[in-house]
Amino acid sequence: MxxxxxxxxxxxxxxxxxxxxxxxxxxxxxxxxxxxxxxxxxxxxxxxxxxxxxxxxxxxxxxxxxxxxxxxxxxxxxxxxxxxxxxxxxxxxxxxxxxxxxxxxxxxxxxxxxxxxxxxxxxxxxxxxxxxxxxxxxxxxxxxxxxxxxxxxxxxxxxxxxxxxxxxxxxxxxxxxxxxxxxxxxxxxxxxxxxxxxxxxxxxxxxxxxxxxxxxxxxxxxxxxSDMLTGVYNRRGFEDAAERAIRNAHRQRQPLSVVVADIDGFKAINDRYGHGVGDRALRHFASRIERLVRRGDLIGRIGGEEFALLLVNTRPQDAVEVVERIRRDIAAMPVSGPDRVVMTASFGLTGLRPGDISLASLLARADRALYRSKLDGRDRVTSAEELEEA
Missing domain, CATH: 1.20.1070 (Rhopdopsin 7-helix transmembrane proteins)
Structure with a gap:
């Protein structure tokens, strides 16, 4: 022993x-x-x-x-x-x-x-x-x-x-x-x-x-x-999480809305104030959105000044109200710092349809609605469903 x-x-x-x-x-x-x-x-x-x-x-x-x-x-x-x-x-x-x-x-x-x-x-x-x-x-x-x-x-x-x-x-x-x-x-x-x-x-x-x-x-x-600057999803992360959410919404037969947002005149902000202020503006934009969406909704930065949101269990008409609150908040809250930059954003959104098997089709419709917001004067929300009805 x-x-x-x-x-x-x-x-x-x-x-x-x-x-x-x-x-x-x-x-x-x-x-x-x-x-x-x-x-x-x-x-x-x-x-x-x-x-x-x-x-x-x-x-x-x-x-x-x-x-x-x-x-x-x-x-x-x-x-x-x-x-x-x-x-x-x-x-x-x-x-x-x-x-x-x-x-x-x-x-x-x-x-x-x-x-x-x-x-x-x-x-x-x-x-x-x-x-x-x-x-x-x-x-x-x-x-x-x-x-x-x-x-x-x-x-x-x-x-x-x-x-x-x-x-x-x-x-x-x-x-x-x-x-x-x-x-x-x-x-x-x-x-x-x-x-x-x-x-x-x-x-x-x-x-x-x-x-x-x-x-x-x-x-x-x-x-x-993750996007290193803003802390929200990057394009890859958003697409992966959104695809899972879309499959889950189809299984449970729940509504879902996708939003594409673009900061108006972002290049002018960079040119006038410098890229440091531009980075602050991007972080400000992401943080304001995070304050106004629910836990479980998805936020991603999918381009330079372009962001995407996925609102779970949300119909397009309800998503319009949510995004309108975000739009007003962005316009009312200046970017922190000595420059007090005030910015606006344009939004396009769409809802999940039976034929949507991937995120790409929703993003395409939301992009078209965003383009219409830009054409109509920016700082506004456009729904793809409302455009089609019109």
């Missing part, structure tokens, strides 16, 4: 060291996310913990109370840094200080049960309960909005919850050891610790790496589908 324990500890040392390196690479390569650095620190501490554990076992000093307190303190610190990383991923402004304080408190309690008033059951259970609490906190912050979470987030949440339950169950068994670890409870505790704790530890580490990689992939997808 002693040889098997040493082999497992050596495997844990290499696993923790490998996870430390992977997290450092992820931190360095993926935009230096602070939570990845905290996880790298957590696995580095775990590496030191397992090295110390191996050294004391080889020296046959593992029953020393001070030894156990030191190892347990490192374990608490590692678990606290893991939890701090998950919280910081969820809330970037959060710092690790509360977790470090909690780890110090747990380490003191363990030291008391290992040195001052020796009690093996309390000593082991305290460390396990602290670890379980840290895993539960981590799961709560990854799994908020579990139904809308990504597959990697759900997987990590389940792994953390299993780890927390394992720690809790082992703490109950540890308490049954009594003051001096002996008997069936002691044997069961050591067996579970040997068989289940290493794969749980490695599992949490690997799934944390997957989560960092998934976050990077999501960031890359966002960059690929």
């Amino acid at each position: 002693a040889a098997a324990v040493i082999i497992i500890i050596i495997a844990l040392i290499f696993s923790a060291a490998m996870l430390t390196g992977v997290m450092l690479i992820a931190w360095r390569s993926f935009g230096r996310p602070r939570h990845a650095l905290l996880w790298a620190a957590a696995f580095a501490v775990a590496t030191v913990e397992w090295i110390a554990n191996l050294a004391f076992r080889i020296a046959q000093a593992e029953d020393n109370g001070a030894f156990y307190a030191a190892i347990a303190g490192l374990s608490c610190l590692s678990n606290a840094l893991i939890a701090a990383g998950f919280v910081q991923r969820s809330r970037p402004q959060a710092g690790p200080a509360p977790f470090l304080i909690a780890a110090a408190g747990a380490a003191l309690l363990i030291a008391g049960a290992a040195i001052v008033v020796p009690h093996d059951g309390v000593r082991d259970a305290t460390g396990l309960l602290f670890g379980g609490a840290m895993m539960a906190i981590s799961a709560a912050h990854v799994g908020r909005g579990f139904r809308t979470a990504s597959l990697p987030e759900r997987s990590v949440t389940l792994m953390l919850m299993l780890f927390a339950l394992l720690d809790g169950a082992m703490a109950v068994i540890a308490l049954r050891q009594g003051i001096v670890g002996q008997g069936e409870a002691f044997a069961l505790f050591r067996t579970i610790l040997l068989l289940l704790y290493p794969p749980a530890f490695i599992g949490v580490g690997l799934f944390s790496v997957f989560l960092v990689a998934a976050d990077l992939a999501e960031t890359m997808r966002t960059l690929a589908t």
Whole structure:
């Protein structure tokens, strides 16, 4: 058994060291996310913990109370840094200080049960309960909005919850050891610790790496589908999202409207005030639209000063009212800055029809309606349906 324990500890040392390196690479390569650095620190501490554990076992000093307190303190610190990383991923402004304080408190309690008033059951259970609490906190912050979470987030949440339950169950068994670890409870505790704790530890580490990689992939997808200047969809992102919305509207037999908007005289704004003011005008235009549409509607910048909207579950006649509010708001609210630029916009819109199988046909009709708005004097809204009726 002693040889098997040493082999497992050596495997844990290499696993923790490998996870430390992977997290450092992820931190360095993926935009230096602070939570990845905290996880790298957590696995580095775990590496030191397992090295110390191996050294004391080889020296046959593992029953020393001070030894156990030191190892347990490192374990608490590692678990606290893991939890701090998950919280910081969820809330970037959060710092690790509360977790470090909690780890110090747990380490003191363990030291008391290992040195001052020796009690093996309390000593082991305290460390396990602290670890379980840290895993539960981590799961709560990854799994908020579990139904809308990504597959990697759900997987990590389940792994953390299993780890927390394992720690809790082992703490109950540890308490049954009594003051001096002996008997069936002691044997069961050591067996579970040997068989289940290493794969749980490695599992949490690997799934944390997957989560960092998934976050990077999501960031890359966002960059690929977002307009860097205004923050709304770019043309590709808008087309992809709109095609899905059109298919969904056909399936559910719901109305849908598409709007094309163009800032009037945008070239003159650039020529008179410069491209910096022109960029501010584009951001202003996108932000005003975002304020006036519902959550779930789509906004995209599909050209230089041309934007598109998709209004879900909205008939063309209702879309006219929505777009009129946007038009009046744009004309009434000057662009922020010392120049106080006032601009207007022209709009063309159309509704989804049974024969519309793609976004292209809706954009074509909305473009024709927009062209009519320009011909009629700009700063107005034209519906393709109203044009056809006329």
